[in-house]
Amino acid sequence: MHAKGVIRTLLAGTAAIVSAGTAMAQTAPGPAGTAAGTTVTNTAQASYLVNGVQQSATSNAATFVVDRKVNLTVATNQPANTQVSVGQAGAVLTFKVTNNTNGIQDFLLSTSQTPIQGLFTGDNFDVTNIKVFVDSNGNGTYDSGVDTATYINELGADQSAIVFIVADVPNVQAVSLAGVTLIAQVAAGGDAAAQGAALVPSLLANDDNAVDVVFADNDSDGLGPDIASNGYGRAALGYEITTRNVNLTVTKSSVVISDPVSGLLLPKAIPGAVVQYCLVVNNATLLVPASNINLTDIIPANTTYQPGSITIGGLGVGGACVLNGFPANDDGSAIPLTPFTGSYNAGTKKVTATIPTLLGGTSVAASFRVTIN
């Protein structure tokens, strides 16, 4: 191969047949097209008869140098936003940068947390300690300490690289969504050991013998800051808070409702007396609702659960139930007109009350009754 290549180069200026490349099947260029810097040479030949004698002629060789058509694609490489918890460190977003330039390029990487119009509604915080790394081993997963390169080095035409944004989520309860944009900029390739300088388009008239830079990238973000033909590409992903810590407390109290001797008047805790237990759950974290609260309590020994006595959604003050809530069915079915469910398991003697949502700064009470054996 090498020897033939040399011969072809030597002959390119004069021999039409050789420049045609008919000598061997050439691999077609990829979608990015003929590599920048390639010299395209055209030579024609003529044959004719003069006084019956066959003659031939060869034209001059017309040439031009293929210029650099700079293009890139930056895309998200995960199906949805990354779900994180408050205070999580080293949360990862994954992107893919593709070199659509007809040459080997470096890509400079940076980030922006400026909200993008219409893209991340509800963007209300910025992540901290934000870093950008390139996937070094091609496994598509961020490996801390392994994926350390901060720019894409020597990416071939039509090749892609996976890029990670790694950042910390602040320990603030009120946060919910942070949009982060990865910005890639096409830079000069050719130095395998260092980051190349950002490309700038050639403004001067073309020099046929030099490789000009022509920006051909699109506007990658619509209304966002990117514009067509600027050598930049952008894509955005969000950190979405799905797990928060709330300060949840449960206070339990009991009160004797009645006894067989005194009835409702100053009842005593004697056998046969009815005791009501009150569980008050309080969410002390303002603005952050608690989800899917399950209150469970196993009834005390030597007592018998009073069927149908569970109430949920009552008002509790200072750990005592001042108002009973909605009576629940013991089978766990939904209580009409409320989000609550309550159940009693006779086998385990466990009372369960489910409260789907408890808003920050509020409390809700649940109660049940037992009879002292």
Next chain:
Amino acid sequence: MITRPMTAAVLVATAAAASAAAGPLQVSSSILVEARSAAPDGTTRVTLVKPTKVTPGDKVIFVLAYRNSGAQPLANVVLDNPLPRQIAYRSANPGSPAPDVSVDGKTYGSLATLRVRSPDGSTRAASPNDVTSVRWRLASPLAAGSQGQFAFQAVLK
């Protein structure tokens, strides 16, 4: 395979000899691109200029100019332009006669008459992308001192 470069080398030698003999037929090849400018009458004027910035996908125009600089008429003039491999043929340039084209460098004809053999042995109709060479024949002898030109459009792969 080894013999191919050798053959090419022989051809070069022949061509060089013919050139040295300063044959009567002068052939000039040039590569141009279209430049569009607004004409005073509101229309868009297309002129051919030297290639400025050419990147993959751009249209380029190949022009072959010929002239009989000798004293004798030249018969059976054939102009053959194998395409550089980075170039995909599109069509004759407006105003130029259509060339015969070839997809294998051997058989020439109009594109519609040519077929391409696939690796599996089947054949399909040739498309402009398959063209590897274009050729024009002058139907009548080229008188002494007369000249002309052919041109075709192509794109950079």
